[in-house]
Amino acid sequence: MDQGKFQEILQITKTSFEEVSMELLEAEFTMCPRFITDSPYKVAIIIGITGSETGRLYMECDLETAVKVALVMNFGERLDEPNDVYTYLAEFGNMISGRATTYMTDKFREGEFRLAPPAIFTGKGLETLTPNIQSKMIYYSGSLGKFFIDIGFEGGK
């Protein structure tokens, strides 16, 4: 993938994340310097990318931030089930990927990039790695906490 196209996809991802956060959570996230999540419990949203280039979109936050996001999405009401946190996070990821797909379809030819449904992983000392991809990372900070986004493609630069 050429550098220009990668930058455009990165920009689409940023726009989608910022717009959905504002519309859905009424939370403003701004880009911030690189950070390392302190909490041992992390939540990861992973969305596979296929089409003319294969890769993946990865979003990560700590469990505390995930709970805050879920509570806002539940209109501030207490969650009935602890698992609802992950259901809401998946929906949050789904909306971001859906928005990104729309923008990608507008920008590139239809079907050039397709996104798989979001998968959520959580656990202690969660480590993720996609072999053989080149990725770009974005760090966000906002009133609900911090998010780390990483988008990568095989053979990308």
Next chain:
Amino acid sequence: MSDVIELKDHLIKTCSEILPRYKINYSFVKEKSENTLNSGDNINLLVGISEGVNGNFVLGMTNKAAIYIICAMTGQDEFITLDNLARNALSDFVTVLCRRSIRKLPTKKSISISSPTLITGERICLMISRSPARKAFFKMNDTNFSIAYNIEGELEQ
């Protein structure tokens, strides 16, 4: 209206094609429907599926099972850490397993898979779909591995 696609028979067939080639002893144990949020294994590989059908495919395994697969794939006797060679071996393994299983689905539409993502950690929980996923359990030598999936789409009758 998308249907939830059953992959069990294709998984069993694919394993019978691939695993003996690497001299890996295995047997299919059972497949069951899981909750939306499930406990995962220590080592997981996620592949996103899109285009003709949509979904996620997760190969989960114990450390011991990962070592068996890595040794079989690389021809080396032992592995202590998940280094680049080991990660690539697991990544190649899940790609072949997923692609071959998916190709057996009766559809003329093309189906694409994303780059595999390796997820490790302790007490991992995963949610790969909003509807309950299916999970196929396999025994491998003195340990085990599993394949969780949720794939939706329309197939030809």
